Amino acid sequence: MDNHTLNEIYSTLSAVGIVDSKREFYKDWMNRSEGYVRWLKHSNKEPSADTLAICSSKLKHYSRLLTQKEDAKCVELASLFDDYSTKLDIIIFDNSKTKWMELMENDSNKTVH
Numbered sequence: 001m002d003n004h005t006l007n008e009i010y011s012t013l014s015a016v017g018i019v020d021s022k023r024e025f026y027k028d029w030m031n032r033s034e035g036y037v038r039w040l041k042h043s044n045k046e047p048s049a050d051t052l053a054i055c056s057s058k059l060k061h062y063s064r065l066l067t068q069k070e071d072a073k074c075v076e077l078a079s080l081f082d083d084y085s086t087k088l089d090i091i092i093f094d095n096s097k098t099k100w101m102e103l104m105e106n107d108s109n110k111t112v113h
Contacts, residue, residue: 003040005091006030006047009055009084016077029055049092056088 009029013019019028026032030047031054040047059081066078 003046005084005087006055009059012080012084029058046095049095052088052092056085056092059085059088 010019010022010025013025013029019025022037023034026034026037030037030051032047032051036051039045063078063081063085066074066081069075069078
């Protein structure tokens with residue numbers, strides 16, 4: 001789910017030397033602090049849509065830049081970034097859809113007195 005995908009993204013960024021620590025990943029790729037991530041874990045919450053969108057946007061941005069390079073590794077990394085961005089976008093869509101559908105269902109279950 002979200003945390004699995006974010007861990008996968010972190011592992012990739014770390015493996016290629018883009019980030020040196022989770023703290024750097026949280027700050028630079030999610031615009032969040034370690035405290036936010038600890039709170040998510042402690043509260044058993046998922047990252048906000050804003051957090052996921054920021055990471056997705058940054059991945060898309062660098063994917064486009066890397067695609068312009070002629071180096072095969074850069075093009076491969078660009079494709080991976082694009083895939084991760086798409087995964088995050090799907091998570092945002094699915095979470096949002098679940099929320100509005102639940103609201104609609106709750107509204108339809110209300111009775112008028």
